[in-house]
Amino acid sequence: MNNIVTIAAADIYAAHDLAMITPIASDTALTERALTNVFCFTNRDDQTGAAIARYLYDVMGKRRAVLIETETMYGHSMACAFSRAFLSSDLWPRLFRCLPQAPICSPPRQ
Incomplete structure (x- = not known):
């Protein structure tokens, strides 16, 4: 399901x-x-999004990201999870989100 x-x-x-x-x-x-x-039997989206953001930053040395989100519940959930993790680091404002009709995610939890 x-x-x-x-x-x-x-x-x-x-x-x-x-x-x-x-x-x-x-x-x-x-x-x-x-x-x-x-x-x-799978990781939560917030854990997966954070792991991807950390991998990009720590292992691959990436300091910018373009986020392309699919128009599904899963796509939105993963995009929000990645965005929160990415934006909670020192990488903001170098995240560019590509899906104009998508609702804005909640800000990162402090």
């Missing part, structure tokens, strides 16, 4: 005391709910 379907189904599964095992749902909107019946 993708993130949208998984998030919608999680409450129904929980209400009926059924386990939900998802190999691909990674949106923090699911994992932060802390439902005891949901088991995810």
